[in-house]
Amino acid sequence: MAAAVYTPGREGTLASDMIAAARRNGRVAVPVTSLPALLDELAAGNPVIVFQNLGLGFVPRWHYAVAYGYDLAAGRIVLHSGATERLATPLDTFENTWARSGYWGLVVLPPDRLPVTATEASALDAAAGIERARRPREAVTAYRTVLARWPDDLRAWMGLGNAAFAAADLAAAQAAFEHATVVVPAAPEAWNNLAYVFAAQGRSNDAVTAAQRAVTLAPPAQAQTYLDTLAELTHASP
Amino acid sequence: MSAIVTGALLATTLPVNPGHAAMIATDAVGVAGTPSTAALRARLDAFLRRADVQAGLTRLGVPPVEAQARVAALSDAEVDLLAGRVADVPAGGDTAGLAGLVLLTVIVMLVSDVLCYTNIFQFNRCVLR
Numbered sequence: 467m468a469a470a471v472y473t474p475g476r477e478g479t480l481a482s483d484m485i486a487a488a489r490r491n492g493r494v495a496v497p498v499t500s501l502p503a504l505l506d507e508l509a510a511g512n513p514v515i516v517f518q519n520l521g522l523g524f525v526p527r528w529h530y531a532v533a534y535g536y537d538l539a540a541g542r543i544v545l546h547s548g549a550t551e552r553l554a555t556p557l558d559t560f561e562n563t564w565a566r567s568g569y570w571g572l573v574v575l576p577p578d579r580l581p582v583t584a585t586e587a588s589a590l591d592a593a594a595g596i597e598r599a600r601r602p603r604e605a606v607t608a609y610r611t612v613l614a615r616w617p618d619d620l621r622a623w624m625g626l627g628n629a630a631f632a633a634a635d636l637a638a639a640q641a642a643f644e645h646a647t648v649v650v651p652a653a654p655e656a657w658n659n660l661a662y663v664f665a666a667q668g669r670s671n672d673a674v675t676a677a678q679r680a681v682t683l684a685p686p687a688q689a690q691t692y693l694d695t696l697a698e699l700t701h702a703s704p
Numbered sequence: 705m706s707a708i709v710t711g712a713l714l715a716t717t718l719p720v721n722p723g724h725a726a727m728i729a730t731d732a733v734g735v736a737g738t739p740s741t742a743a744l745r746a747r748l749d750a751f752l753r754r755a756d757v758q759a760g761l762t763r764l765g766v767p768p769v770e771a772q773a774r775v776a777a778l779s780d781a782e783v784d785l786l787a788g789r790v791a792d793v794p795a796g797g798d799t800a801g802l803a804g805l806v807l808l809t810v811i812v813m814l815v816s817d818v819l820c821y822t823n824i825f826q827f828n829r830c831v832l833r
Contacts, residue, residue, distance in 0.1 A: 483774070486773075486777035486778065489777045490773065594730050594731060595778075597730060598731075598776050598777060599773075599776060599777045600776070621733045624728070624730050625730035628727060628729065628730050653733075655728040655732070655733045658727070658728050659727050691726075691728075
């Protein structure tokens with residue numbers, strides 16, 4: 467973990483490393499970049515890691531804190547900052563120090579939850595990041611969580627299928643790719659990957675049929691990829 | 705000097721490998737035409753696997769495996785930014801000569817900067833925030 471976030475030469479942890487480290491640990495990491503979004507997350511009970519510049523632009527003093535509550539009537543935000551477990555800071559002071567970091571904030575949650583301010587794109591980025599970090603089981607959960615909120619997202623269905631395939635859950639991969647062909651019937655990607663699932667299941671005839679379907683649907687610029695799949699799977703079948 | 709180096713880097717591009725039979729990666733879904741992010745990822749990965757590049761990274765105190773893991777966890781937009789800095793440099797020896805070696809060193813330093821390991825070039829913001 468220390469190697470994952472520590473950056474030699476910078477003597478500290480960089481914000482990007484936090485995102486990467488969260489994903490490599492199978493967590494959903496979504497940026498939060500405005501005060502209204504920050505307050506929405508806190509209201510939903512999601513703590514937010516915030517990057518502050520406690521100094522000035524020309525003598526920066528960088529600092530991470532975790533915001534976990536606020537009191538709008540008193541105009542204060544509650545931070546866990548350094549060794550101080552509860553630091554109630556005036557909201558305008560906080561906003562100034564946060565603005566000097568470019569409003570960098572991050573919500574990190576287990577893969578079965580999503581930040582309330584996540585957009586379809588940022589939620590998908592977070593799930594795809596877990597998949598790329600080779601945590602397929604957590605990625606499956608994250609994609610299912612994304613699909614609960616955006617059930618028609620083709621990339622989420624494809625990601626679910628790919629992550630399930632990587633986790634060796636062929637039945638779940640098949641179901642996801644089949645659903646992808648229903649959500650976007652003209653998507654050759656879904657048929658292509660479904661073909662590989664059928665091949666892995668030993669269903670060579672179904673694999674060839676699905677690969678042919680992908681070739682039929684492919685736009686000219688991508689045709690070669692799908693023709694190659696068809697050739698490979700036809701060759702592989704008895 | 706800085707502007708010239710950046711210009712040279714942006715002007716050069718790697719050839720994109722022709723497609724081959726495979727599962728379509730999630731990142732490549734619905735991305736038609738121009739080099740897909742998947743191709744850019746493959747390009748970056750190939751670059752980081754080169755022996756001369758790994759030697760350069762090690763000299764800068766960057767473990768090559770750690771650099772690859774960081775790149776793997778980046779989002780598409782972040783990869784687009786990073787891949788734009790990686791140009792095709794002839795692998796050391798044959799045609800490269802001193803000029804090629806210098807260019808390679810500069811690019812390894814750039815990548816290290818962008819990956820937020822170092823801050824060698826003032827103009828080269830650590831894009832990964």
